[in-house]
Amino acid sequence: MNKIHYPELDETCYREVLENGLTVAVVKKSGFTKKLAYFVTDYGAIHTEFTLEGKQYQAPAGVAHYLEHKLFDMPEGRDVSAEFASLGAMTNAFTSYDMTAYYFSCTENFRDCLKLLLEFVSTPYFTEESVEKERGIIDQEIGMNQDAPDSVIFENLMVSLYENHPIRVPILGDSETIRQITPEVLHTCHRAFYTPGNMLLCVIGDVDPEEVAALARQVLGSEQKAVGIKAPLREEPMTCPRKEVTRVMEVAMPMFNLAFKCEPLGQGEEAIRQEMIADLAAETLFGESSELYLRLYEEGLIDSSFGGGFETIDGCAMLMCSGDSDDPAAVRDAILAQMDTIRTEGIDEAAFQRMKRSALGRRIRSLDSFDATVFRVCAYHFSGFDYFRFPEVYRDIQKEEIVAFLDRIVTEERCSLSVIAPISKEEVS
Amino acid sequence: MIKTIELSPGIELRCCRDSRFKQGCLSFQIVRPMLADENAMNALVPSILLRGTRRYGDLRAITGRLDELYGAAVSTIVRRVGDYQTTGLYCSFMDDRFALPGDAVLEPMLAFLTELLLDSPLEDGGFLPAFVESEKKNLIATIESELNDKRAYAMGKLLRTMCREDAFGLPRLGETAQVAAIDPVQLYTHYRKILRESQIQIFYVGSAEDRTVAELLQPLLQRLERSFVPLAPQTPFRPCQGVDTVETMEVSQGKLCMGFTSPITNRMKEFPAMQVLNTIFGSGMTSKLFLNIREKMSLCYSIGSGYYGTKGIVTVSAGIDFDKEEVTREAVLRQLQACQEGDISEEELTAARQAILSSLRAVHDSPSGIEGYYATAALSGMGLAPAEYMAAVEAVTKAQVVAAANSLRLHTTYFLKGGSQ
Structure with a gap:
């Protein structure tokens, strides 16, 4: 072997x-x-x-x-x-x-x-x-x-x-x-x-x-x-059939899933580089040390259930976040507004380097989990990439690539919001 | 392999030195009796500690510091262990060998933990009201979101009813109304008190030597003013009248939960036999419940049993159609009866013993596995060392399993079904 x-x-x-x-x-x-x-x-x-x-x-x-x-x-x-x-x-x-x-x-x-x-x-x-x-x-x-x-x-x-x-x-x-x-x-x-x-x-x-x-x-x-x-998948437009969908269920407070549609990744080295760029872009936009996360958490619009990242599945990809919030539409609007700020101001180089170091450290730590490691090795294999090469790919990524990715993806046209709302008490009685 | 050092009266450091991992972990737990007048406060405290310190004044500064520590993480711990509730912080961090040359993680990590625990910003003798209000809201949301997972919700209802005379029936995070009533001064006063009086358990897994860890913890220990009050030992289930409850909700699948009691707890020599019985009866894809009620009768997708060794409670939970409550309940009791009558094959017995031994062996393969198992075992009053325990599991006989099965009594049931309230 x-x-x-x-x-x-x-x-x-x-x-x-x-x-x-x-x-x-x-x-x-x-x-x-x-x-x-x-x-x-x-x-x-x-x-x-x-x-x-x-x-x-x-x-x-x-x-x-x-x-x-x-x-x-x-x-x-x-x-x-x-x-x-x-x-x-x-x-x-x-x-x-x-x-x-x-x-x-x-x-x-x-x-x-x-x-x-x-x-x-x-x-x-x-x-x-x-x-x-x-x-x-x-x-x-x-x-x-x-x-x-x-x-x-x-x-x-x-x-x-x-x-x-x-x-x-x-x-x-x-x-x-x-x-x-x-x-x-x-x-x-x-x-x-x-x-x-x-x-x-x-x-x-x-x-x-x-x-x-x-x-x-x-x-x-x-x-x-x-x-x-x-069978080849049919062409998918980069717009969404619906902007928002809400379902009422027996839940305690409103929950949301929010996604921005991305182009599918394809195969091999370049695809994985794109994935890691997208991963860091998610961290930059709404990761736990991002401006936006901290502000929304302090304002009480999101709580520790909030999380997000980049998801890729054969033929489709999305930048996604989810959590509980009293006002999911306000979370979406805040993300879009934050994106406008990033477009005009860019991202801070020192913060970007710190975030890369942190993301790399977390990936290294996750190698202690047999299940997480084997899952990643399999998923990356089918995308034509050796998972253990992630450090070199990470190191090479520049902040300009992150900004360019976010600029393209985080727009209203690519965005859709799914909400589960609690049954209101009045309706029940 | 676990070394225990008593750092001061009531404060123990347990160390598991292991160089195989890429990360280390350290938990700091304050151990309290589970009590209705403080469980909500204990649940709230760690989230406040993570909001800011005098030096790192807000979340931004805290997460920035953790990013510098190579993406280290600090999270809250609020655990239930029998009659106890623990509250504290859990740190996981990259091992020093992966840091940049000349850099270290463990030492600054412990210094940062000390700050988080002892240097909260204060206002008028209390925690900052803004932090407290915001974390109260989050804790209430967490408590109420138990409703979102219907299986967990149904199981919570069963245990609450069954253990209404017992500390085990109190919700782990307290009640919404209790959280809402907490004020910042009261909370800080309480925190000072539990830091002073409680048993404190620190657990470390990683590549450093126990002496090194003990030394790095000295600055933290020197700042604690202690007057230790020991905890009462764990107690078995406190009997009360059983209840059968049916609740309706807008759901498409019913959840049936059944609670059984037994005098056998994890402090007794019969404990390994009860664990084997639980595995044969309802744990995993080779259990009687799975093979009969799911595979043969196609009544459900999820079914299983669980054994709470600290109390001597066995529970069964199944997701079924609304009109299948009776038939499922009878089928569960029939499978228990089979165990009680000794209808247990040699294969079932061997497989159950093997399953328990395998999961015990695999405990040692991750830092969180080691921490989770040993830190809890120590508090739960389980007297057996792992090697003794494994030998005891291996020695369990069919007669002992049958005896364990015969010690079980159905106590309480809970059924969640569809329909308007």
Whole structure:
């Protein structure tokens, strides 16, 4: 395997692309007990339209997530969770808009756990009965999300921010679309996107990298298989279909999600540089040491629930912030007004340098978290970038680039606001 | 691996020296009995401390200082540990080896912590009214936003009802009305008192030696005027009549919570067996509740149980359709009955023991994991050292698990369902 040491971060990473197309990445953590392995496919909730072996498919919304649930089924009544449990390991999975990840963590029996992970994710086994039974469970999960203001507020924001992008559709789909999911649909999606060439195996912990690669070869074989071709996304204008959307729910005080639409990033080195510029731009505009954050906090317009950053998903990107506020529209207006100030006055060089140092320090600290590290390594891999190179990219960024980015993005046309308002007491009685 | 140094009567420093991490952490906790007339004040104090010091007069100056310390973070701690409430600050900061040549983080970090704790700007013998008013508003918002997470809200309601005779039933952050009534002078006076009288626990994880940390804390300690009043030990659940409550709200999914009591607490030798029982019964994807009520009966997406060892309480919570309350409740009781009758396989027993051991081993793999586990274990009255504890978990027999199951009694239920109030 190809070994790279990153002295500045005191990290070592091993990588290899196997004959079957699978990328294996091992972040070696000597002296740690815990081992965490992610087996990830570059396929998520938004990838419902695709072509496989010359044939076009349009899968129902929610299929990637449904498939994630059902992959835990194995032939002959085997119970994957119980097998992990008997090895002393914990397993789970999640589906995001643009990737699906299966993982386990263990302190012992790593070899057996890794084999089991590779085996169950690469073994599609769906019966009519079990697919039917899952519908009730997923319906309850959908119901839970409908009562979770955090999910509702984000899903509403996506509908009001995007005209065409499939991020408008909730990851879980809805009760209607999941009714259309059959074993055959699941098989097709598995065949299209769960081939080694579309996947990444990332392990973090005190493990032998060569052994990880050898096990992946052993379980997955060497054959290269066809990968589904995702349908190109339709062109998305840089304006929003709606400026504002409000929903009334059982919440204590108004909550908001606010986003500025950005151009999608593309792939590779330049894309990652753009992402880090955007990340620092978010810090500059409304990060915890920004002028704006401190002023709004002191005025009581926002509280410690406020936070924000740059989000990027296959084919779309946004500068986003969220929190609780008695007056979400006033927060939006304050951000736009602050942007006018930045346009005329620029940003202070000393403050910018301090912020860069702080952002870099926080990223270095976050490497202590196995989960955060493995997640980032996977996400950056699918964008064609080595995550551990972030310090050099950060160092190189100039404040003029930040100002130029903000100037372009933080405008009224690109902005949309999603609010959850509490049920007013009068209405109830 | 944890060294404990008594710095002065009632003030303990626990150090876990570990050079594997990129960051260190240090928590400073004042330990109080959970009491209705002070829990809101204890919850409010740390947020005021973070608003400014005499030298760093406002949030801007505070965050500027933290940025200089390579993006260090200081956050508030308000924890419930059985009968106690802790209040204080938690610092996480980059390890010195990643700083620029000749620069350090730990030393200035602790100097800054000292300022935060002891150099608040004052007005007429109280905290600054502007800070107090603004943080009161934030604390009230936090208390009320429990409503946003229906599962947490329902569980809070269950525990409050069940423990209405017990300190465990008091809300961790106090009640809205109590927060609203706090005034800056009263709050500062209270803060001086708890700094003077309370047990204080300082916990450090990082690459520095315990002696070094103790020395760096001297300037802070020398400024504390102490007259230590020891805490009463933890107590088990205080019995009262059980209640079954149904509440309606505009929700699309119901939340059923059930509370069971047991005489077994974390201070007793039966504790490991109760932990194993809880794991078999309702913790994780291989538990009886998950496999039967979710996987076999498709009644829910989320279901699980939890064991509050300080009190001897086991809770179950499930997100279900409104008309499935009866059938779910019966199914939960049936699974408990299975445990009570010894319907537990060797695989279930082994898997449960393994799950507990794995999570104990993994505690040592992050600074926050170490701090969270050991700082709380010490206060909760748990007598076992980790090695002893792991050996005890490994030795748990099926008969002991069955006995633990048979010690459980259903006490109180709470059901949140849809509809207008």
